[in-house]
Amino acid sequence: MPRAPKRRRRVLKQDLHTQTEAQCKDSSSSSTCSSSFPCSSSSSTSSSSNPPLPSIPEEELGGDSTQSIALSPQEACSSSAVMTCTPRSQSNEGASSQNDEGPSTSQIVGDPEAFPRHEIDAKVSDLVEFFLHKYQTNTPTSKEEILMCVIPNCQDHFQVIFDEASECMKLVFGIDVREVDPTVHSYALAISLGLTYDGMLSDVQGMPKTGLLILILSVIYMNGNCAPEEEIWNVMIGMGLSFGEWHCIYGEPGKLLTEDWVQEGYLECHQVPNSDPPRFQFLWGPRAHAEIRKMNLLKFLAEINESDPRAFPIWYEEALRDEQERDRARIAATDAFAMASSSSSASSNIAYHK
Template identity: 25%
Template sequence: MSSRARRQRILRDEDDEDDEYTQPSTSGTQRESKRIRQEDSSYNELDSQLTAEQTSQDLERKVNDTVRYALACEHRKQVIRKDDIARKVLTDRSRSFPAIFDKTQAKLRHLFGMELTELVSKEKSNPAKRAAANGKVVLSKTYVLRNILPEEQNDPQIIHHTDDEYQSTGLLYVILSLIFVNEQSMNDELLMSHLNRLRIPEESETFGDRARMLDGFVKQGYLQRQKLNAEVAQSDQPVFQYSWGPRAKAEVPEQNMVGLISSVYHVQGSELDRLQDSIYKAASIDT
């Protein structure tokens, strides 16, 4: 072999030796890739766990915030609007309203013996619009907190209220009962006549300004007030008609109202049955 050929062979052998150190083997490359994939998978799983935990904690905070908001609105006798919950409480989690609402209901029932009840929309004052509605119930996306405690737990010695609250609630129930037995509606002239007979003047020490008190019941949703048109009212002066508001319909079962009216007369047995039948008849309700 010539000297030139020997030099070329030596150079090729040196290049091959260098390649052994600079190029990893195929099996080594596969093991390294597998290790990297396993580490990435572990990191992704940990990230998923942390994200799920953070999401769960955030959801629970929103549920607690919604419970507090509902209780605050109930303390002020304000209706609870779905839009207000989404805007003031849920903010960036408004799309989670169904899940948060269900968890809120469960917590309210378990801890406070109350539940959120959606109110129906106000009835149309126009007879043609009422006929077009065809008796369909239209929900309003507004709620109130309704007491769902068993009757034996609705005891004044358990649930305390102030004297002002008892007086206001007592008068409200009297007004609701008067409306109930008057075919569930009453014009303002007749209502004021009844209040005068009950010695509740336009201004009293106990209830304050009578008109403002009625405005409060309307605002709270216990009463609904509608202005009658001239043909229906048959008067040149404005005439308003009062009926049960959506909150009263949600909070006060009609049977409870019948029981309240019956208890005033202190009757029992068959006489009580006749009285209750007459109350239902006066309210134009089929039993």
């Protein structure tokens, strides 16, 4: 089975480091796109009609950057469409071969001889499937229920299995497993980053697609808030997704990018003026701007990169500006509401005295 979370983490790591180096050399590139294409979005034009699907010559994709981040091209799914995750303890390139040669860091937690790596992977996959069911039915769960129903007799390995399954839910499906009561270790599942979309109401029923959406929005963010289609498709290919090919979780990637997420307001897809052959660029849509705080997204990316948001100063400064702008907007809205309430109260008093 594919190692999707590891692949996704490597995609974001590669983009973070590549973009950091490029933007440190030319900081102006972080705030503007090509001079022929305005970065300021116009949501009314993008949402009113679906843009054509991008058509990129195959030889223009899969360059050095793609080769450096792409792992196996396989994207097979199990019968339950649950992907096996690669834990952070297997971060090096030879992790898969080491699984057969000796125990990983997570494997030696508890009794090192009780669970070989492949059995832990199987338990992680079972728990991911269990978490998906809980999310789809909007029901909480607990450590007791997990140990009883999903991974019985795994008390010593619970934390390893739980952490890896939670990471898989976050990276593949964009779903957070949150502890709501530490005294009884109860958990609820919610969409990451405060998004209100999970993609379950589509022609691929029942599978959250928020993880891929967050990945695409992150790529746009790391490319100065405006990413060329070639960059987006290179990342998709690095994830094992191909234009025009059906995927059991995400459906047809081209439709997701240029129709579904545009109509939902999370993306804008515009043709670059005077481009021949036509070229497209992707920006955040109004719904993404409204729902995602860039500081939260940066923390999400830093966590994947096992780093700190301050380690990426260009994006950290932009995220701080975003926080300040949101604070000013909130204060202005509060003041406007207070003034309106005061005016209404004064008018009522005048009418009463009359």
